[in-house]
Amino acid sequence: MSRVAVLKGGRSLERSISLKSGARVEDALERLGHSVLSVDVGHDLVDRLLADRPDVAFVALHGRDGEDGTVQELLELLGIPYTASGPSACIRCTDKVLAKHLMRDAGIPTPDFYAFNETAFKELGAAAALPALEERLEFPIVVKPAGQGSALGIKFAQDAAAVAPALVAAFSYDTKVLLERHVAGRDLAVSVLEGPDGARPLPVVEAVPRDGDFYDFEARYEIGRTSFACPAEIGDEHTWRAQELALRVYELFGCYGFARIDLMLEEATGELCVLEANAIPGLTETSLLPQAAEADGIGFDALVERVLELALDRSIA
Numbered sequence: 001m002s003r004v005a006v007l008k009g010g011r012s013l014e015r016s017i018s019l020k021s022g023a024r025v026e027d028a029l030e031r032l033g034h035s036v037l038s039v040d041v042g043h044d045l046v047d048r049l050l051a052d053r054p055d056v057a058f059v060a061l062h063g064r065d066g067e068d069g070t071v072q073e074l075l076e077l078l079g080i081p082y083t084a085s086g087p088s089a090c091i092r093c094t095d096k097v098l099a100k101h102l103m104r105d106a107g108i109p110t111p112d113f114y115a116f117n118e119t120a121f122k123e124l125g126a127a128a129a130l131p132a133l134e135e136r137l138e139f140p141i142v143v144k145p146a147g148q149g150s151a152l153g154i155k156f157a158q159d160a161a162a163v164a165p166a167l168v169a170a171f172s173y174d175t176k177v178l179l180e181r182h183v184a185g186r187d188l189a190v191s192v193l194e195g196p197d198g199a200r201p202l203p204v205v206e207a208v209p210r211d212g213d214f215y216d217f218e219a220r221y222e223i224g225r226t227s228f229a230c231p232a233e234i235g236d237e238h239t240w241r242a243q244e245l246a247l248r249v250y251e252l253f254g255c256y257g258f259a260r261i262d263l264m265l266e267e268a269t270g271e272l273c274v275l276e277a278n279a280i281p282g283l284t285e286t287s288l289l290p291q292a293a294e295a296d297g298i299g300f301d302a303l304v305e306r307v308l309e310l311a312l313d314r315s316i317a
């Protein structure tokens with residue numbers, strides 16, 4: 001039995017999802033016989049951790065602070081073991097621009113892209129380069145902020161006129177944005193979970209939006225708006241390839257415990273490409289990692305226990 005601080009909530013835009021992930025983790029920990037300290041992360045985080053000195057922290061935060069390495073760095077400093085990836089892997093996953101560069105340099109297929117800091121537009125006249133970019137990527141172009149999740153701030157620009165407003169929207173979330181080739185195809189996710197034999201990809205999940213063509217923030221978290229297929233019906237070849245790519249990304253970014261890699265299977269070419277990696281994927285009722293674990297015979301409680309044990313193992317190693 002351990003005294004576990006569950007870190008949840010926080011001030012990121014994904015706060016509501018984190019509260020759900022956290023609550024579900026707390027229920028599981030209680031069923032497993034652990035004692036739970038529930039922490040809605042805010043100004044008093046360090047004070048609370050110093051006062052309560054938990055054996056281990058279960059990080060159930062998504063987005064800013066919790067998934068980007070900030071909280072992990074503090075936990076390192078305080079000497080409190082914690083679940084999932086360390087600061088450097090969190091940074092590599094959370095910064096989509098960095099992640100895309102690392103993947104491209106490593107030869108992992110990812111949609112073509114150009115990335116810009118806000119200063120390129122404010123100080124270097126980057127707007128004049130947009131026609132060149134539009135020629136290279138072709139429409140529609142996907143515009144996304146470097147550091148968000150849950151499809152927040154992502155826009156599909158159908159033509160040249162739509163690019164500027166999409167950029168403005170993306171820059172309202174982050175000072176870096178990504179302009180990416182649009183891949184028409186199927187939305188896949190492969191979670192990776194560590195076990196006694198090291199990191200292993202779980203069954204592939206396909207997210208199928210019920211209405212509309214985009215798997216957006218609301219659709220992701222409202223039960224019934226998106227249907228999921230797990231294992232995804234994409235054939236053995238694509239399944240193995242997706243799992244292999246996910247594992248390569250997991251290792252490239254230096255993740256620990258678990259992570260979820262999002263991919264697309266392009267309809268026209270049958271090629272797979274990696275969109276991004278999530279260092280702390282959702283753990284809600286509709287989230288993909290728990291579904292994939294379930295399909296692999298690992299129930300939610302067993303998943304939580306495994307992740308907790310890994311956190312304690314790392315602190316001993």
Ligand SMILES: Nc1ncnc2c1ncn2[C@@H]1O[C@H](COP(=O)(O)OP(=O)(O)O)[C@@H](O)[C@H]1O
Pocket residue numbers: 111142148149150151152154180181182183184187214215262264275276
């Ligand atoms: N290049 C792209 N082509 C087609 N669809 C995309 C592309 N990038 C993102 N999407 C859609 O947007 C969703 C969210 O994008 P993603 O890069 O995974 O960011 P996040 O999940 O962090 O918001 C994807 O699951 C996919 O449905």
Ligand SMILES: [Mg+2]
Pocket residue numbers: 150151262275276
């Ligand atoms: Mg994603």
